[in-house]
Amino acid sequence: MKEYLLVALALLVALILGGLSLVVPRLRRRPEPPLPETEVDTRAEEDLAGPPVEAAESDLRTGVLVEPPPVVEAPPLPTIEVPEPTAGRLVRLRSRLSRSQNVFGKGLLGLLSRDRLDEDTWEEIEDSLITADVGIDSTREIVDRLRERTRVLGTRSVDELRTLLAAELVNALDPTLDRSLKTAPKEGVPAVLLVVGVNGAGKTTTCGKIARVLIADGRTVLLGAADTFRAAAADQLETWGGRVGAETVRGPEAADPASVAFDAVKRGIDTAVDTVLVDTAGRLQNKVGLMDELGKVKRVVEKHGPIDETLLVLDATTGQNGLEQARVFTEVVNVTGVVLTKLDGTAKGGIVIAVQRKLGIPVKLVGLGEGPDDLAPFDPAQFVDALLGTEPLARDA
The missing domain is CATH 3.40.50.300 (P-loop containing nucleotide triphosphate hydrolases)
Structure with missing residues (x-):
């Protein structure tokens, strides 16, 4: 009977000692606290991506990567032109009348400067003026006045004839007419x-x-x-x-x-x-x-x-x-x-x-x-x- 008790006791002790041998080592190895997630992530990113990249302000606030908006250049302002002054503009543009100059300058003055101003010459002068669209009535008035003035004054030089012709043409244009433009506002109305x-x-x-x-x-x-x-x-x-x-x-x-x-x-x-x-x-x-x-x-x-x-x-x-x-x-x-x-x-x-x-x-x-x-x-x-x-x-x- 004693022998059976001793065997049972020995088995019990062996079981207890075996269980302690399995538990004690685990109790000795305490797990280390885990590193913060951000720390681990940061180290990993530094190892893989190299130097850090500065994040946009919106990234830090929301944690969502937001690309900055594209830079849109403002359209250039239109260039405002400054027209040249009108004073003396007609004088500056006189060369543009070259075709008419051939009729009046060379044609009429060439006829008027002939040694003999006979009827045929005066008819040619009339034809030149009519061809230049002066008009029949105006042409007759201009020619009649030229004939009278050249006869009375005895004008023969080209310069004198040019002066007479210019005076008659200006007179036909009536320089007394008002050619101004009424462009000033009145009483707040343009x-x-x-x-x-x-x-x-x-x-x-x-x-x-x-x-x-x-x-x-x-x-x-x-x-x-x-x-x-x-x-x-x-x-x-x-x-x-x-x-x-x-x-x-x-x-x-x-x-x-x-x-x-x-x-x-x-x-x-x-x-x-x-x-x-x-x-x-x-x-x-x-x-x-x-x-x-x-x-x-x-x-x-x-x-x-x-x-x-x-x-x-x-x-x-x-x-x-x-x-x-x-x-x-x-x-x-x-x-x-x-x-x-x-x-x-x-x-x-x-x-x-x-x-x-x-x-x-x-x-x-x-x-x-x-x-x-x-x-x-x-x-x-x-x-x-x-x-x-x-x-x-x-x-x-």
């Missing part, structure tokens, strides 16, 4: 200029050039695109205005022209500009329709105040035919001045005389080229001097 003329005469381009003339002379200008039947006309006018910093008021295509003109003048009052320049339509298919349209524009605009100038644009290359078209406009609106364009492209510089003679309206501006500043205030004496030129002429044998 001066209003209507620009009329047939399409194809360069009306909208000329309107833009007139704006440059006014700005060159110190006026602030607003443009009204009342030629609403041609979308290109409004775009073109806006381009011209943008070059010199002038605002353009326009409406949708085929809008009421009178409404656009009214809005342009109202905007001019609100912005306190000196002058509002209104480009109008130039259709001539129906005279009654044209009269109604321009008449309405005039009536609506005059709700703000009277129209100061109505400028008629004529193409000098159309000659006498252009005068018939011009007469339609003079019957519709009170035209106060003529803008004669494309004088550089014709030998018929005498059209200036014919325009004033037939229409009874002064030429106030002349176009002598395609450049933006090739529109000049008209001065009769300077114009005639440019027509006659300064080249010495040899007398015929």
Whole structure:
């Protein structure tokens, strides 16, 4: 019996000792506290990625990588052109009249400087003036006065004959006419200029050039695109205005022209500009329709105040035919001045005389080229001097 107890006790002790041998080593090995996650991550990133990269502020705040927005460069401001002064512009552009100079300077002075001024010579002089579109009535008056003065004064030298011819041509242009443009505001209302003329005469381009003339002379200008039947006309006018910093008021295509003109003048009052320049339509298919349209524009605009100038644009290359078209406009609106364009492209510089003679309206501006500043205030004496030129002429044998 004792033997069984001893064996059982020995087995129990062996089991206890075996269990202790398994537990004690585990109790001795305490696990180390884990490193902070950020520390482990940082070390790993440093080992793999090299030197640290500075994070954006938004990254530190949210933990989300946000790319910085792309840098967008502001568009460059448009360059505002400064038109050259109009004073003396006609003198600077005199070379553009070379074709007309051949008729007046070389042609007429060559005839007048002949040793004998007989009937045949005077007829040739008349033909030259008529060919230059001076007009029959004006030509006869000029030739009759020249014949009388050369006979009475006994003038024979080229310089003296040139002086006499220049005086007669200037007289035919009537230098007493008022050629100034009324562009000054009155009582808080800007001066209003209507620009009329047939399409194809360069009306909208000329309107833009007139704006440059006014700005060159110190006026602030607003443009009204009342030629609403041609979308290109409004775009073109806006381009011209943008070059010199002038605002353009326009409406949708085929809008009421009178409404656009009214809005342009109202905007001019609100912005306190000196002058509002209104480009109008130039259709001539129906005279009654044209009269109604321009008449309405005039009536609506005059709700703000009277129209100061109505400028008629004529193409000098159309000659006498252009005068018939011009007469339609003079019957519709009170035209106060003529803008004669494309004088550089014709030998018929005498059209200036014919325009004033037939229409009874002064030429106030002349176009002598395609450049933006090739529109000049008209001065009769300077114009005639440019027509006659300064080249010495040899007398015929």
